Amino acid sequence: MSDGTGVAKDPKVIDGKAFAEGLRAKLARQVATLKEKHGFVPGLAVVLVGEDPASKVYVRNKGEQTKASGMASFEHKLDAATSQADLLALIDTLNKDPKVNGILCQLPVPKQIDPQAIIDAIDPDKDVDGFHVVNAGRLATGGKGLVPCTPYGCLLLLKDRLGDLAGKHAVVIGRSNIVGKPMAQLLLNESCTVTIAHSKTKDLPGEVRRADIVVAAVGRPEMVKGDWIKEGAVVIDVGINRIEKDGKGKLVGDVDYASCYPKASAITPVPGGVGPMTIALLLNNTLIAACRQHKVALPE
Numbered sequence: 001m002s003d004g005t006g007v008a009k010d011p012k013v014i015d016g017k018a019f020a021e022g023l024r025a026k027l028a029r030q031v032a033t034l035k036e037k038h039g040f041v042p043g044l045a046v047v048l049v050g051e052d053p054a055s056k057v058y059v060r061n062k063g064e065q066t067k068a069s070g071m072a073s074f075e076h077k078l079d080a081a082t083s084q085a086d087l088l089a090l091i092d093t094l095n096k097d098p099k100v101n102g103i104l105c106q107l108p109v110p111k112q113i114d115p116q117a118i119i120d121a122i123d124p125d126k127d128v129d130g131f132h133v134v135n136a137g138r139l140a141t142g143g144k145g146l147v148p149c150t151p152y153g154c155l156l157l158l159k160d161r162l163g164d165l166a167g168k169h170a171v172v173i174g175r176s177n178i179v180g181k182p183m184a185q186l187l188l189n190e191s192c193t194v195t196i197a198h199s200k201t202k203d204l205p206g207e208v209r210r211a212d213i214v215v216a217a218v219g220r221p222e223m224v225k226g227d228w229i230k231e232g233a234v235v236i237d238v239g240i241n242r243i244e245k246d247g248k249g250k251l252v253g254d255v256d257y258a259s260c261y262p263k264a265s266a267i268t269p270v271p272g273g274v275g276p277m278t279i280a281l282l283l284n285n286t287l288i289a290a291c292r293q294h295k296v297a298l299p300e
């Protein structure tokens with residue numbers, strides 16, 4: 001396999017960046033069809049409170065990719081000292097704005113703001129992060145909700161590699177509301193046998209050794225070691241950790257890539273694996289939300 005640069009691609013490495021580019025190209029065509037047939041484009045509002053450097057980059061990328069897909073982007077950048085009441089008032093305005101089909105507040109938020117209160121205030125049908133309790137409930141009960149972007153991105157990468165996931169033993173490491181729990185739910189919905197491991201799990205290496213699919217989402221740099229991985233397992237690394245190595249800043253995942261790579265049949269790198277899928281799936285959720293609000297079918 002070659003990427004056009006003459007450098008052969010390693011087929012074992014799951015290229016989330018390329019996969020996300022493909023998704024965004026399809027989205028752009030779907031948005032163009034909506035505009036032509038129905039005369040509207042989906043709109044995404046992104047709220048950033050404060051100056052967190054990584055959040056600023058993610059929000060900028062969200063805005064750029066939203067516009068590149070032909071959708072409307074509404075950016076709201078608020079001062080780090082913004083009160084929860086002022087943020088809730090903005091969410092209320094966005095909930096009522098018919099041009100805004102999707103809303104998200106970039107996380108983390110400054111400490112004076114309770115993130116759950118903000119998530120709860122977003123209209124569930126505009127909650128394109130899929131974090132609202134109504135969407136968590138819909139995911140758990142088979143309803144038509146909006147699915148959290150990062151786990152959904154992981155699922156698409158897994159299905160692309162493995163096809164039918166039924167009967168696979170999946171171990172999800174991490175139980176956060178935004179990645180671990182919805183990931184486990186999505187895998188269960190695909191008829192996997194799912195174990196959710198966490199900080200109190202007694203024998204984490206032993207649990208991971210039984211897995212056909214490993215999803216690591218704990219936020220601990222290079223925690224998952226190669227001797228935990230069953231030969232031929234598929235390893236999905238959700239971690240994004242900035243560390244110092246050999247006197248230089250480096251981005252690493254929750255998986256010790258060097259030792260896991262030889263054991264895995266497929267593995268996501270960091271960067272370039274799961275990360276880029278998050279924004280592509282966010283745009284996809286915005287398209288879905290817009291079509292539902294306008295009561296039109298999702299274009300092919």
Ligand SMILES: Nc1nc2c(c(=O)[nH]1)N[C@@H](CN(C=O)c1ccc(C(=O)N[C@@H](CCC(=O)O)C(=O)O)cc1)CN2
Pocket residue numbers: 054058104105106107108129149150240251270271272273274275276277278279
């Ligand atoms: N409201 C939300 N807040 C946050 C979310 C989210 O989904 N909704 N997720 C993360 C941040 N995030 C998107 O918001 C995000 C993180 C990482 C990437 C990405 O492409 N990562 C690259 C590496 C980029 C880098 O150098 O930092 C990669 O893995 O290749 C995209 C989006 C927390 N907050």
Ligand SMILES: [Mg+2]
Pocket residue numbers: 231232262263264
């Ligand atoms: Mg091998």
